[in-house]
Amino acid sequence: xxxxxxxxxxxxxxxxxxxxxxxxxxxxxxxxxxxxxxxxxxxxxxxxxxxxxxxxxxxxxxxxxxxxxxxxxxxxxxxxxxxxxxxxxxxxxxxxxxxxxxxxxxxxxxxxxxxxxxxxxxxxxxxxxxxxxxxxxxxxxxxxxxxxxxxxxxxxxxxxxxxxxxxxxxxxxxxxxxxx
Numbered sequence: 001x002x003x004x005x006x007x008x009x010x011x012x013x014x015x016x017x018x019x020x021x022x023x024x025x026x027x028x029x030x031x032x033x034x035x036x037x038x039x040x041x042x043x044x045x046x047x048x049x050x051x052x053x054x055x056x057x058x059x060x061x062x063x064x065x066x067x068x069x070x071x072x073x074x075x076x077x078x079x080x081x082x083x084x085x086x087x088x089x090x091x092x093x094x095x096x097x098x099x100x101x102x103x104x105x106x107x108x109x110x111x112x113x114x115x116x117x118x119x120x121x122x123x124x125x126x127x128x129x130x131x132x133x134x135x136x137x138x139x140x141x142x143x144x145x146x147x148x149x150x151x152x153x154x155x156x157x158x159x160x161x162x163x164x165x166x167x168x169x170x171x172x173x174x175x176x177x178x179x180x
Contacts, residue, residue, distance in 0.1 A: 023052040023073060025141035028165070030151060030172040032136055037128055039137050041071070041119035045146045049073045049115075058121060060148070061110040062130040067153055069123075069131035072145040074112075123148075138169050 027044030041049060041058065049058045052073020060071045084103045091098030115121035123133060131137075131148055138151045149158070151169055158166065 023048050023075065024143055025072070025146045026143070028138070028140035028168045028172065030136055030138050030169070030176060033123065033128070033133055034135075037123040037125065038120055039123055041115060041121065041146075042139050043119065045071075045139055045141055046115070046119040048141070048146075052076055056115050056117065057112055058115055059110050059112045060123065060127055062127065063147070066147075066159075067132050067157060068150075069127055069133070069148040070142075070145045071139075071148060076145060080110075138172070140165055140168065 025045055025048045027042055029042030029045075031040045031042065033039040049071070050056060050073070052075045054074065057074060058071050059074065059076070060069055062068075063070050084100060087103060088098045088100060111124060111127065113121050123131075123137075127133075132150045132153050133148065134150055134152075136151050138149045138154055139146055140149075151173060154162070154169060155166060
């Protein structure tokens with residue numbers, strides 16, 4: 001049986017070290033999305049992405065089970081890779097099979113893009129489609145990443161556990177109406 005010593009893998013050890021400083025994604029806001037897909041990450045979330053990436057790059061992917069998108073910085077992307085390796089090592093230790101390709105499928109739809117100092121970036125047409133994003137996006141932190149929802153879809157389809165966050169969205173929507 002093939003054995004792999006987790007501690008002796010320099011690439012993985014480097015990845016684990018790179019993600020040792022945990023970033024917490026917190027805060028929320030609503031941003032407009034124009035016809036070209038340009039939108040803006042709210043400041044509090046933007047600071048977390050910059051801290052994670054060490055630059056103005058954000059990773060955006062479709063959520064695996066909800067009609068929304070998720071976003072995070074570069075260190076979280078590296079952590080996904082490290083998690084797959086840890087799962088593989090665990091399978092090796094148990095003597096069971098593990099398919100890295102199947103485990104990595106969710107990572108295949110992660111798109112990394114640059115954002116301006118203001119937080120503005122472009123959502124691709126495909127990401128807008130899968131996230132059901134139209135002219136507005138509701139961003140909110142979910143500790144290990146942030147979520148991007150179409151506000152109308154969020155209010156109608158978000159799981160009941162998100163009800164406190166619905167209050168935040170309603171606040172942001174009321175502020176938007178007040179500012180008009």
